[in-house]
Amino acid sequence: MSIPPPRLCGLVLAAGAGTRFGGPKAFALTADGTPWVAIAADALRAAGCDRVVVALSEASSSAAELVPAHAEPLVVAGAAAGLSVTLRGALERIGVAGAVVILPVDTPGVVPEAIRRVVAAGRGSPEGLAQAVYGGRPGHPVLVGGAHVARLRATLSGDAGARPYLIAHDATAVECGDLWSGEDIDRRSSP
Numbered sequence: 001m002s003i004p005p006p007r008l009c010g011l012v013l014a015a016g017a018g019t020r021f022g023g024p025k026a027f028a029l030t031a032d033g034t035p036w037v038a039i040a041a042d043a044l045r046a047a048g049c050d051r052v053v054v055a056l057s058e059a060s061s062s063a064a065e066l067v068p069a070h071a072e073p074l075v076v077a078g079a080a081a082g083l084s085v086t087l088r089g090a091l092e093r094i095g096v097a098g099a100v101v102i103l104p105v106d107t108p109g110v111v112p113e114a115i116r117r118v119v120a121a122g123r124g125s126p127e128g129l130a131q132a133v134y135g136g137r138p139g140h141p142v143l144v145g146g147a148h149v150a151r152l153r154a155t156l157s158g159d160a161g162a163r164p165y166l167i168a169h170d171a172t173a174v175e176c177g178d179l180w181s182g183e184d185i186d187r188r189s190s191p
Helices: 036-046 061-066 083-094 112-121 146-155 163-168
Strands: 008-013 051-056 072-075 099-104 129-134 137-145 172-175
Touching: 008 036, 008 083, 036 051, 036 061, 036 099, 036 112, 051 061, 051 083, 061 072, 072 083, 083 099, 083 146, 099 112, 099 146, 112 129, 112 137, 112 172, 137 146, 137 163, 146 163
Parallel strands: 008 051, 008 099, 051 072, 129 172
Antiparallel strands: 099 137, 129 137
16 A cells, blocks of 8 residues: 655755855754754644655755654755756655645744745645745745646756746735744854
């Protein structure tokens, strides 16, 4: 008997080189030592994801030890070639039946309620397509219904993510600015 794919899968993108950050963000920790990968994975689980996968690069594969037990590390070959390779490779390997919620690792301020709100707007369904916005500015998380996954994968190239696809397919914008800033962290804080 085979196990059916999850209804709602969370995908943490943690395979980037972190050039501006000074190293792979998969290894980043908060001031109190909490791994960013754990924050993202825990938020996705708390928001109702049946399965949580953390996409890592070959160079950051040892960050798998920072991934919480309820999540699965997934090393994506060739991830150093850019975001599109990571996203395409992860989506191909995880097998989405219902929908996938995509969250980059560099959003340690994320709150589960923002994820729930995006899932609700996209109905967590195979046809759903929704993106969090902050004061109208696009951000994360993003929900991509299973019916969109293969088409999205086919459009990915270079260092671009899902944004062009979301625009072209009129993704539902979900205001989350009342919950948190939506900021991603590209540079380390100065001491």
